[in-house]
Amino acid sequence: MTTRQQRGLRMIMFAASAGIVVSCGGSARDTLPAGWAGAAPLTVQQSTCNGDIMSAKPSLDVTDTGGTISVTYGDAEFRCNQQVCAYVMDAGATTRVLVEPCDLHPTSVTRCDCLYDVTFTLPTRASRTAVELYRRGDFYAATSPPLPTLVASRAVGSAALTWYKTCGAPVCMVVDAGAATGDGGVAGCTTEKVGDTCATNGATCDPGEGCSVLLRCTDKDPRVQQGGCPISRRSAKRDISYLDDAALGDLAARLRAVRLARYRYKDAPSQERLGFIIDDGKADLAVDQTLDQIDLYSYLSWTVAALQFQMNRADAQEHEILRLRQMLSRRKSSTSR
Numbered sequence: 001m002t003t004r005q006q007r008g009l010r011m012i013m014f015a016a017s018a019g020i021v022v023s024c025g026g027s028a029r030d031t032l033p034a035g036w037a038g039a040a041p042l043t044v045q046q047s048t049c050n051g052d053i054m055s056a057k058p059s060l061d062v063t064d065t066g067g068t069i070s071v072t073y074g075d076a077e078f079r080c081n082q083q084v085c086a087y088v089m090d091a092g093a094t095t096r097v098l099v100e101p102c103d104l105h106p107t108s109v110t111r112c113d114c115l116y117d118v119t120f121t122l123p124t125r126a127s128r129t130a131v132e133l134y135r136r137g138d139f140y141a142a143t144s145p146p147l148p149t150l151v152a153s154r155a156v157g158s159a160a161l162t163w164y165k166t167c168g169a170p171v172c173m174v175v176d177a178g179a180a181t182g183d184g185g186v187a188g189c190t191t192e193k194v195g196d197t198c199a200t201n202g203a204t205c206d207p208g209e210g211c212s213v214l215l216r217c218t219d220k221d222p223r224v225q226q227g228g229c230p231i232s233r234r235s236a237k238r239d240i241s242y243l244d245d246a247a248l249g250d251l252a253a254r255l256r257a258v259r260l261a262r263y264r265y266k267d268a269p270s271q272e273r274l275g276f277i278i279d280d281g282k283a284d285l286a287v288d289q290t291l292d293q294i295d296l297y298s299y300l301s302w303t304v305a306a307l308q309f310q311m312n313r314a315d316a317q318e319h320e321i322l323r324l325r326q327m328l329s330r331r332k333s334s335t336s337r
Helices: 003-014 245-256 296-335
Strands: 020-023 040-046 059-065 068-079 084-091 094-101 113-122 130-135 149-155 162-165 215-218 260-265 268-276
Touching: 059 130, 059 149, 068 094, 068 130, 084 113, 094 113, 245 296
Parallel strands: 094 130
Antiparallel strands: 020 040, 040 084, 040 113, 059 068, 068 113, 084 094, 130 149, 162 215, 260 268
16 A cells, blocks of 8 residues: 555544634744735635545636635645645736645644645735636645645636536427527527637527527536536546445335426416426425426436336346246146156
């Protein structure tokens, strides 16, 4: 076992058991590296230890809400039980943030590393077009002062707006190819292309691909956000655990309790539909509470779980029937002698 693997195995044993809020400041020696003079401290929210360092994928998530910039540094690798601080400074239109241990000169350390989510809010600044995130470790056992390393950078404000393709409908419907308007009544695209910059956040146009696929002007790919397209690749997931037969049985029982209903939408009374009613409270596993609508991917997975449970039961019953037939055949053979 390598040293890194040993550190990964010991990580959980030393992990912090609660989130930490740290207000950075003070006059500790070497608080800021060269080139960061004048950087202002930020108040940060630091999560508990939440992952295996061997699968670390540092990320920078920047959310612009009406000029308020919220930042999350995901999979930030620092020592177990080590509080971190953040400092911010502007360089032209770019805002630079440094995340480092609050205590840069620890006299003793835990011999393991953890992954944390570090979140903070940047001061409002109208001219900001980009955020750069830097990280550095402490001085413990270092032969030379550790230098900041660039983790990631993100465009913000108008510079971050880009045309992205949306998921489209999970089930496609045939539409009139000669319709004057685009899919769902959205105007057709003209010069807009995926990856081009755009000016109006939330604007949409129809590229003509059908199946309710649109182009949307936004600062994040709508296909990989909460409520976006289902992603089934292992690389996009964590905390994976497969369902055993007991879990499949529980899901099958809960699905049995879901009441199906026929209904008509008030704004489309001519078409009768089949489905369930969220208000009944029996189908919560298939409801996106944020969007207050059915999560079709979860609904389908739920029904697959019930189907697998019934298939497993059918297989077991077939094996039992075969065993009983063999026993009966042997008994008949022995009595006929």
